Amino acid sequence: MTAEAMTPPAGAARASSSRTPSRRRTHATHRPTSWWLDKLRYRASTMDEEYLDLSEPISFASEVERDAAIRFFNAAYRAEESGLRQAHELADEMAALDPELAEALKLYGDEEGWHRELLTEFIDYLGGEIRPMGTVTGTFYRLYGRARRMETIMLTNLMFETIGSTTYRMTLRHAKHPAVRQMLTILTRDEAFHVPLNVHFIREVLRRKPDVSRRRMKAIYSLLFLALVASTIASRRRAQAFDNLSVAELSRAYAEQLAGLFNHESDLDMKPPWIIRRIFGMDDEALSAITNKVAVSVAAAEASVDRRQVDVTAL
Ligand SMILES: [Fe+2]
Numbered sequence: 001m002t003a004e005a006m007t008p009p010a011g012a013a014r015a016s017s018s019r020t021p022s023r024r025r026t027h028a029t030h031r032p033t034s035w036w037l038d039k040l041r042y043r044a045s046t047m048d049e050e051y052l053d054l055s056e057p058i059s060f061a062s063e064v065e066r067d068a069a070i071r072f073f074n075a076a077y078r079a080e081e082s083g084l085r086q087a088h089e090l091a092d093e094m095a096a097l098d099p100e101l102a103e104a105l106k107l108y109g110d111e112e113g114w115h116r117e118l119l120t121e122f123i124d125y126l127g128g129e130i131r132p133m134g135t136v137t138g139t140f141y142r143l144y145g146r147a148r149r150m151e152t153i154m155l156t157n158l159m160f161e162t163i164g165s166t167t168y169r170m171t172l173r174h175a176k177h178p179a180v181r182q183m184l185t186i187l188t189r190d191e192a193f194h195v196p197l198n199v200h201f202i203r204e205v206l207r208r209k210p211d212v213s214r215r216r217m218k219a220i221y222s223l224l225f226l227a228l229v230a231s232t233i234a235s236r237r238r239a240q241a242f243d244n245l246s247v248a249e250l251s252r253a254y255a256e257q258l259a260g261l262f263n264h265e266s267d268l269d270m271k272p273p274w275i276i277r278r279i280f281g282m283d284d285e286a287l288s289a290i291t292n293k294v295a296v297s298v299a300a301a302e303a304s305v306d307r308r309q310v311d312v313t314a315l
């Protein structure tokens with residue numbers, strides 16, 4: 001599916017082509033903050049051009065499938081809500097240290113806020129409502145919400161973004177209804193930009209705050225890695241009737257995407273936990289093969305800058 005499927009209403013203003021970002025092949029996570037800020041401002045200026053086309057009624061094969069779809073998009077809603085809140089809190093914290101980075105965090109949070117609005121509209125279209133969080137999801141977000149250390153917030157957010165992006169892309173494999181495809185495409189496309197953006201945030205905050213504990217970051221990465229891969233068991237009970245993804249394929253995809261997250265970032269020295277490497281047979285050769293598939297790739301970041309140019313593919 002291409003961005004053509006998301007054409008704004010006739011007459012909607014379009015940015016001039018001279019503002020279309022360039023596609024040079026430099027490593028996107030190593031761009032300076034000014035580059036990211038420029039792209040985020042551009043994206044903010046074009047956000048209103050897009051709308052959800054919910055004109056075609058949706059029906060499901062069963063109430064079980066409808067309920068699974070509502071649960072699936074409720075989980076997405078909670079991820080957006082949490083990303084929005086944490087990004088804006090970090091923006092406040094960074095304002096005095098690095099105003100440019102603070103503005104980038106603010107605009108990034110605004111994008112999550114926009115996703116949350118779209119999901120609210122979409123869940124209503126599915127015949128559902130925003131529901132209280134389940135036990136597993138609630139536990140994740142309660143712990144995340146309590147996080148006060150910068151490294152915990154940033155790393156957790158990046159890992160949540162990664163599994164969200166992975167789930168959306170995989171669900172696109174089977175999704176047929178145009179409105180479902182459009183909703184998933186918007187989320188997939190924007191998360192492909194957010195994942196490398198979050199890697200940039202981590203690098204910059206580490207530069208600004210040398211007291212941040214690298215050892216703590218590695219411990220959080222390993223613990224959360226295991227918890228997120230294990231969470232596929234609970235999420236399958238809730239959403240499998242909608243997304244048709246098995247525990248085996250989703251857990252492997254999470255493991256690969258999370259393992260590859262820092263493959264480009266050798267200076268951060270973050271390696272997947274040994275148990276994950278053992279379970280999923282990730283030797284060094286397998287890990288380097290993963291590098292080519294991960295959402296943080298240069299192509300994913302740069303190709304996602306201009307929403308209208310993005311060609312979203314299923315994972
Ligand atoms: Fe989002």
Ligand SMILES: [Fe+2]
Nearest residue numbers: 161190191194
């Ligand atoms: Fe995001």
